[in-house]
Amino acid sequence: MRWTHWVSFPVLTVMIWSGLFIYWANDAYGISIFGFSLIKFFPEWFYDYFHISGRLAEGMAFHFLFMWFFFINGLLYILYTIFSGAWRELLPNKYSFKEAWLVLLHDLHIRKTIPPQKKYNAAQRIAYTAIILMGMGSVATGLAIYKPVQFYWLCWLCGGYHFARILHFTLTIGYVFFFLIHIVQVMLAGWNNFRAVVAGFEVAEEQPRLKHEPLIAEKTEDQNESKS
Amino acid sequence: MKANHNKKVKAPLTVEQKIRRRTFISFGAFAALGAGAVTGWNWLLDAPEETAGITGGTRAPLRRALNKTELFFRNFFSNKHLVKTYPITYAVKTPRVNSLIGIEDDEDFDVRNWKLKVKLNNQKIQYISIEEIKALPKTEIVYDFKCVEGWDEIQHWAGVKLSDFLAHFKLEEAAQKPYMGLETPNGAYYVGLERESILHPQTLLAYEMNGKPISLDHGAPLRLIVPVKYGIKNLKRIGTMSFSNSRPKDYWAEQGYDYYSGL
Numbered sequence: 001m002r003w004t005h006w007v008s009f010p011v012l013t014v015m016i017w018s019g020l021f022i023y024w025a026n027d028a029y030g031i032s033i034f035g036f037s038l039i040k041f042f043p044e045w046f047y048d049y050f051h052i053s054g055r056l057a058e059g060m061a062f063h064f065l066f067m068w069f070f071f072i073n074g075l076l077y078i079l080y081t082i083f084s085g086a087w088r089e090l091l092p093n094k095y096s097f098k099e100a101w102l103v104l105l106h107d108l109h110i111r112k113t114i115p116p117q118k119k120y121n122a123a124q125r126i127a128y129t130a131i132i133l134m135g136m137g138s139v140a141t142g143l144a145i146y147k148p149v150q151f152y153w154l155c156w157l158c159g160g161y162h163f164a165r166i167l168h169f170t171l172t173i174g175y176v177f178f179f180l181i182h183i184v185q186v187m188l189a190g191w192n193n194f195r196a197v198v199a200g201f202e203v204a205e206e207q208p209r210l211k212h213e214p215l216i217a218e219k220t221e222d223q224n225e226s227k228s
Numbered sequence: 229m230k231a232n233h234n235k236k237v238k239a240p241l242t243v244e245q246k247i248r249r250r251t252f253i254s255f256g257a258f259a260a261l262g263a264g265a266v267t268g269w270n271w272l273l274d275a276p277e278e279t280a281g282i283t284g285g286t287r288a289p290l291r292r293a294l295n296k297t298e299l300f301f302r303n304f305f306s307n308k309h310l311v312k313t314y315p316i317t318y319a320v321k322t323p324r325v326n327s328l329i330g331i332e333d334d335e336d337f338d339v340r341n342w343k344l345k346v347k348l349n350n351q352k353i354q355y356i357s358i359e360e361i362k363a364l365p366k367t368e369i370v371y372d373f374k375c376v377e378g379w380d381e382i383q384h385w386a387g388v389k390l391s392d393f394l395a396h397f398k399l400e401e402a403a404q405k406p407y408m409g410l411e412t413p414n415g416a417y418y419v420g421l422e423r424e425s426i427l428h429p430q431t432l433l434a435y436e437m438n439g440k441p442i443s444l445d446h447g448a449p450l451r452l453i454v455p456v457k458y459g460i461k462n463l464k465r466i467g468t469m470s471f472s473n474s475r476p477k478d479y480w481a482e483q484g485y486d487y488y489s490g491l
Contacts, residue, residue: 006258010265026378056377057484061290064297064486148374149311149456149491150304161372161380199254203247 001086002200004077011073014066016172017050021059024052029169041169067142074135089119091129096122107185131178134171141168282420282475285484298488305490307428311455314370319384319438325445326375329479330412331465337413342449347470349402356397358449362435364388364396369430369453374491376458376480385453387434391427402471403427409476410452413467420476421454421461425490430455433466458489 024047030040047053081087092100095115099122105111107123115122144155144164158164186194196202241249275287283291331337343355368386394403408426411418425431432453435442442448447464454461460480470476481487 006261010269014269022378026375028379057286057480060376060486061286061294061484065290065293068297147301147304147491150301150306150309152309152312161374165378195251195254198258199251201247201250 001077001080001084002197004073004080005197007069007073008077011066011069012175014062015070016175018059018062018066019172020050020052021055022063023169024054024059025056029166064146067139070135071139074132074139078132090125092122092125096125098122100126127178127182131175134174134178138168138171141165141171280482282477283481283487285482294486294488298486298490301490302422302424302488305424305456307424309456311369311371311430311491314372314382316370316384318382319370320381321438323373323383323437323446324379324381326377326459328445330414330417330463331444331447333416334412334414334465337465339444339449342413344450344466345468346397346399346402347468348399349405349471354397354399358435361388361393361433361450364392366436367392367432369432369455371430371455373455373462374458376460376485376489384438385432385434386436386439387432387450387453389429390431390433390452391429393433394426405471405473407472407474407476409468409470409472410463410466411468411470412463412465415467417463417479418477419452419461419463420478420481420487421457422488425454425456428454428456456491458491460485461489 020042023041027041031038042052081090099115102111102115103121103123106114120128140154141158141164143151144158145161145168148155148161148164155161155164158167192203272287272289275289278284278286278288278291286294343357344361346354346356348354365388366386367389368384370382370384372380373383374380394400403423403426406423408421408423409418410421434447434451434453435449437443437446442451444465447466450466451464452462452466475481475487478487480489
């Protein structure tokens with residue numbers, strides 16, 4: 001689980017980078033309200049800064065190699081969560097949506113208390129499930145625009161060639177926002193939490209019981225998962 | 229949860245030491261794998277360009293990956309998978325002209341003298357006039373033409389099915405070979421196609437657009453319409469047709485694009 005988490009970062013980075021090369025060749029998207037253009041994806045300075053212009057063929061070559069890594073990595077993650085039982089801690093339950101709101105209020109320092117949580121809080125459950133659904137969405141819409149004739153049914157399911165391309169693009173923007181929020185949250189969560197994602201164990205300090213010295217117990221990710 | 233008590237006499241590690249040790253090992257492994265990933269990435273970025281030939285213009289490992297991916301996705305190709313078609317009213321009035329390679333650079337071209345040159349396998353050449361082609365049953369198609377750049381346009385074309393053409397001119401035996409090559413009369417633009425795409429029921433040798441003869445910019449008098457491929461394979465103004473056992477040369481595959489470019 002930790003492995004696929006870390007693999008996903010560079011792979012997704014390469015996918016977005018090469019995806020920009022492809023998008024550049026037909027950069028049709030923007031946001032406008034009542035005909036007034038708010039944002040154009042992307043402005044010229046953006047292409048210049050990242051040296052994106054005129055690299056369509058290169059972008060496609062990278063994109064169609066790393067799509068395999070993206071897919072296989074995602075598949076391994078999903079299989080692992082299913083077979084280890086970790087999905088129980090990750091999938092939102094019926095309380096999650098209400099609780100996630102309370103978590104959000106807490107994180108924004110509007111509310112003092114936080115609902116009781118297990119390994120992941122309600123907001124995390126929703127976010128970490130959503131990102132997997134987004135990943136599946138990217139694979140599906142990607143395949144729909146990659147082979148719209150052979151996978152015509154998938155293209156139809158994704159709302160047609162145009163809509164599938166828009167979805168594919170929007171999901172990518174979604175990853176960028178996810179990443180930004182994720183990084184802020186990781187920094188706020190602190191060192192112990194970060195170490196857990198690298199090393200696989202968390203350090204929990206317990207109240208001194210009988211002895212004078214405080215006992216420090218080790219909790220590994222694997223023990224956690226087999227317990228649930 | 230139970231605290232770890234190490235009962236060995238030798239080297240009894242405190243819990244703090246264990247934590248430190250495991251953190252050190254984990255982060256060491258993490259850094260090593262990270263460095264490995266960076267090395268791998270740099271190797272790929274600095275990989276030499278493939279030897280220019282039928283394909284060219286991209287890093288050698290990426291070209292190998294493109295070719296492998298082609299083989300994988302060709303498993304899903306079927307002549308029963310048809311491109312979605314539309315009513316004629318959906319078709320654009322003035323289809324986009326995206327490229328004139330092989331057309332604007334051919335000042336000597338005279339459409340009245342045009343004949344399709346078919347290179348037969350016994351080194352002989354067969355010439356076919358546009359009248360002979362137009363005498364064959366006409367097939368129309370209104371479909372979403374897709375460019376590798378990402379744009380698409382619903383266009384209306386008409387011509388003879390390539391499979392009908394091959395049957396009528398007794399070229400089926402020649403077309404047993406796995407590839408067909410097409411070139412403009414001046415040879416400036418050229419494409420290669422696999423047999424299965426040639427025989428796809430929606431692949432046409434087109435001579436009409438929106439019910440009128442094709443304009444010179446769109447490839448008069450005869451062009452290829454192959455809806456199972458990106459626009460780059462839809463060669464305008466066909467001059468020469470040939471058949472081969474290996475990939476014929478392909479203009480955009482030489483410039484770093486996927487040879488297959490199938491949809």
